[in-house]
Amino acid sequence: MxxxxxxxxxxxxxxxxxxxxxxxxxxxxxxxxxxxxxxxxxxxxxxxxxxxxxxxxxxxxxxxxxxxHDGLTENVIQAMRNGYTFGLQHDGEIKLANLLAEVLPCAEKVALSGSGTEAVMLALRLSRAFTGKTKIVRFHGHYHGWSDSIFTSFPSSDMSQKASTGEAAKIPPGTFGQSENSLEDIIILPWNDPKALEETLRKHCHEIAAVITEPVMCNSGCIQPLPGYLEQMRKLTEELHIVMIMDEVITGFRLSLGGAHGRFGILPDLVIIGKAMGGGIAISAVAGKAEIMKLVDDGKVSHLGTLNGNCVSTAAAIATITQLSANNGxxxxxxxxxxxxxxxxxxxxxxxxxxxxxxxxxxxxxxxxxxxxxxxxxxxxxxxxxxxxxxxxxxxxxxxxxxxxxxxxxxxxxxxxxxxxxxxxxxxxxxxxxx
CATH class of the missing domain: 3.90.1150.10 (Aspartate Aminotransferase, domain 1)
Known part of the structure; x- marks a missing residue:
């Protein structure tokens, strides 16, 4: 025993x-x-x-x-010998950005960050700046990190809060100490409900900046999208000028080299990747349409982070993606x-x-x-x-x-x-x- x-x-x-x-x-x-x-x-x-x-x-x-992993370890050690982080630019950033644009179908440009939560925050900020709207649609049972602006209650054996069922006047926060006011811009819907999705988007399209979704509800039963559901979401968001965000922190580089959106053949406006991307070293990214990412180019959307794109994390991501890409994946x-x-x-x-x-x-x-x-x-x-x-x-x-x-x-x-x-x-x- x-x-x-x-x-x-x-x-x-x-x-x-x-x-x-x-x-x-x-x-x-x-x-x-x-x-x-x-x-x-x-x-x-x-x-x-x-x-x-x-x-x-x-x-x-x-x-x-x-x-x-030996190959990953060797690449990280070599990167560390050259310097952990500079506060300056380095070739690893360019190489990783090019690699992500190559393997992720929706990626025209990328922005590097340190965690999935940080990447979600950037994607939401980009969506609001791009559309000039404020509301965000998310779904019961999906997890998008623990920042106050998106963290709603999420019942599971390892998260203590209890979720409400259906829409509510006040969305319950995910933890004590979280301001309920921080969720005022959140609209929460049941997932895999085409009718609820279409009715909500059409009714509130003038104020909805983005729909954020996991492509598969991995934390909540590995529930897959109903046939045609993500396609419907893509069609509606395009028609109504709403940014579609796929949170692939879990599914990115796990369901396929191109993530779930590559496996399913859906092109969101923005995708969030993390976890498997670095093989165990902390790194995340937002990738997507150049016209949205241009807001970072222009300085209209601030993208900050002392350790963003540091030498160790970029080396880890490059090594991991290279290993996963070998022999056509x-x-x-x-x-x-x-x-x-x-x-x-x-x-x-x-x-x-x-x-x-x-x-x-x-x-x-x-x-x-x-x-x-x-x-x-x-x-x-x-x-x-x-x-x-x-x-x-x-x-x-x-x-x-x-x-x-x-x-x-x-x-x-x-x-x-x-x-x-x-x-x-x-x-x-x-x-x-x-x-």
């Missing part, structure tokens, strides 16, 4: 001076305790108590090449094949143990949930899942040597092998006995 005494001890020590004992509130939800890592390589991670795990958490998504087929095998294996095991559950999978990402529903295709149904049961399952899986995110979202990396999938399915088989 695994012991977690060293992790528990370190958490108590951390709480003396580190608020919450963790550097991100999201990590506090892990049971039986937030783990402390000692080392990691490839698809495997080791904690300070000596427990080893096959890792499907992958740092909440960025580690698409796995842990401590062959690693995407490899990851997807392994995850299809794992998802199908989990479904069979749920049937074997007579436990109601669903695995929603698209490409190299899926969401596993315990539910009596026959399918989960909307946010309301997703919210009826047994999240407590899944949290317990994730804890059982730690005992079996598999690290999972407590909310049900699984990631895979290019480092995972067929042997990892087989070992994981054996571990799930043993864990399900105890549910």
């Amino acid at each position: 695994n012991t977690y005494e060293m992790s528990i001890s370190r958490l108590q020590a951390a709480k003396e001076h580190l608020a919450g004992g963790v550097a991100s509130s999201l990590r506090a939800s892990m049971k039986p305790t937030p783990l402390y890592a000692e080392s990691a390589k490839g698809a495997h991670i080791r904690d300070v108590d000596g427990n080893e795990y096959i890792d499907y958490l992958l740092a909440y998504g960025p580690l698409i090449l796995g842990h401590a 062959a690693v995407y087929n490899q990851m997807e094949e392994l995850f299809v095998e794992l998802a199908e294996g989990i479904r069979l095991l749920l049937g074997k143990h007579r436990i109601p559950g669903i695995v929603n999978q698209i490409g190299p990402v899926f969401h596993m949930m315990f539910t009596d529903a026959l399918e989960v295709n909307d946010f309301d149904t997703f919210n009826k899942r047994d999240s407590a049961k899944y949290t317990h399952f994730a804890e059982l899986m730690l005992e079996e040597g598999v690290l999972l995110r407590p909310n049900g979202l699984w990631y895979i990396s290019t480092a995972h092998q067929k042997s990892d999938i087989e070992a994981t399915l054996h571990a799930i088989d043993r864990a399900l006995i105890h549910l």
Whole structure:
């Protein structure tokens, strides 16, 4: 049986001076305790108590090449030897911008930043400046970072706030301490509801600057868009002079080299990318139409950030994208094949143990949930899942040597092998006995 005494001890020590004992509130939800890592390589991670795990958490998504990837590490070290950051321009910025314009179908120009939250803030600012309007349409169950201007309540096993259902006079903030006034420009809609989308956009088009959407609801069940839904969104926003923003912080460089918009063949006005882009090094970007990005060129929209486009982050992104691009992106087929095998294996095991559950999978990402529903295709149904049961399952899986995110979202990396999938399915088989 695994012991977690060293992790528990370190958490108590951390709480003396580190608020919450963790550097991100999201990590506090892990049971039986937030783990402390000692080392990691490839698809495997080791904690300070000596427990080893096959890792499907992958740092909440960025580690698409796995842990401590040799090529990425070498490129980052070489960049650091030349200087971490200059406060001046360097060739890495040019090379990365050119690379992004090459691989992202919608990217005519890009702006580099440090996190997904920062990139969302820039995309919203660009949209308002470009249209001269202020309102932003977003959707229940989508996550666009934690800035006050966009962070609405988001129910899951690792975020404590409760969401309202349907439209409300006052949109509930995502956290205590957040000004409710900051959300006055937000219109929140159910996703995958074509009628609600069209009625709202037509009624309020004179004040809506942008529609921001995740192309797939990865955090909330990996719910895919209904056939024609994103196409409808694209058509309406073009007709009504509203900026369409795809938040691809999760799906960018994960669903394909061109992200979800490349996979689906939809060209938004702006796309936000992060997480997998840097392979574990912090970097994000906004990419899109030159006529919108020109607002940064002209100085009409300020784009600030001391470490934007620093040498280390640009080197990491270039190395990651280069690795993913090799052999015409062959690693995407490899990851997807392994995850299809794992998802199908989990479904069979749920049937074997007579436990109601669903695995929603698209490409190299899926969401596993315990539910009596026959399918989960909307946010309301997703919210009826047994999240407590899944949290317990994730804890059982730690005992079996598999690290999972407590909310049900699984990631895979290019480092995972067929042997990892087989070992994981054996571990799930043993864990399900105890549910």
